[in-house]
Amino acid sequence: MSHIPPLDPNVAARKGFRESEERLKRFWKAVDVAEGPGGWSVTLDGRTPKTPAHAPLTLPTEAAARLVAEEWAAQGEFIDPATMPATRLASTAIDRVSQVREAVADEVAAFAGTDLVCYLAEHPSSLAKEQAACWTPWRDWAALELNVVLEPVEGIIHRQQDPAAVARARELALRLDDFALTGLAMATPLLGSAVLAFALQRGVLSGEAAFEASRLDEAFQERQWGVDAEAAERTAARRAEAILLERWFRVIAT
Known part of the structure; x- marks a missing residue:
């Protein structure tokens, strides 16, 4: 069971910022950010909004606070949580x-143990070649840059990875601050891969590129059979999430 809430905008929209069906009206005019002892806070008419647990909405950098502030400034007559993914990440x-x-x-380490980039298709050969061309460099990168050495396998039968590699992924996750760890924990299930999530977190993969690498099988099937409107909408939402995470990682480090 996940220990963090999903970033899925449909789930978030139903939950809102509190467990209620009530629509919250916009209650502020001016949105800004202000530096304080704990970091940079969003301000609404000079006052800092609270998280669902009633903590100040304070972020580690000015750039991160401004990203969240943009979402508050963009709200209309009613607050729409589905349009505030950075606010949800911060909270x-x-x-x-x-x-x-x-x-x-x-949870991040568990994905390393069953990482998407380790499972190559047995057939068709065209898909297997595409996966190998895309994923092998990222397994190599993880081994070289992260010291997370993962072995590939053909087919969908689970192959246990070296426990040392899984432990290393866990160690790297714990080195991150709460804001970066939150982004990593959101990126990992979105991409199905701790390797791609770490690459996104470290800025060596864009959100768009990480997402496309994560959906090679899906894209292959779409080329064979086409795609319907509902599936296209889901894909667009997930792609937008990956792109938002790219920006999140950038602003919390700025």
Whole structure:
């Protein structure tokens, strides 16, 4: 069971910022950011909004605070949580991930143990070649840059990875601050890969490129059979999430 709430905008929209069906009206005019002892806070008419757990909405950098502030400034008559993914990331980092870091790192490590980039198709050969061309460099990167050495396998039968590699992925996750760890924990299930998530977090893969690498099988099937409107909508939402995570990682480090 996941220890952090999903970034899925449909789920978030139903939940909102509190467990209620009530639509919240915009109650502010001016949005800005302000530096304080704990970092940079969003301000609404000079006052800092609270997270769902009633903590100040304070971020580690001015750039991160401005990203969140943009979402508040863009709200219309009613607050729409589905349009505020960076705000949800910040609230999750502050309220939840800060309290369960070890468990969140365990989840990232678990993905390393069953990483998407290790499972190559047995057939058709064209798909297997495409996967090998795309994923092999990222397994090599993980071994060289992260010291996470993962072995590929053909087919879908689970192959246990070296426990040292899984432990290393966990260690790297725990080195991150709460905000970066939150982004990593969101990126890993989105991409099905701890390797691609770390590459995105470290800025060596863009959100768009990481997402496309994660959906090679899906894209292959679409080329064979086409794609319907509902599937295209889901894909677009997931791609937007990956692109948002790229920006998130950039602003929390700025």
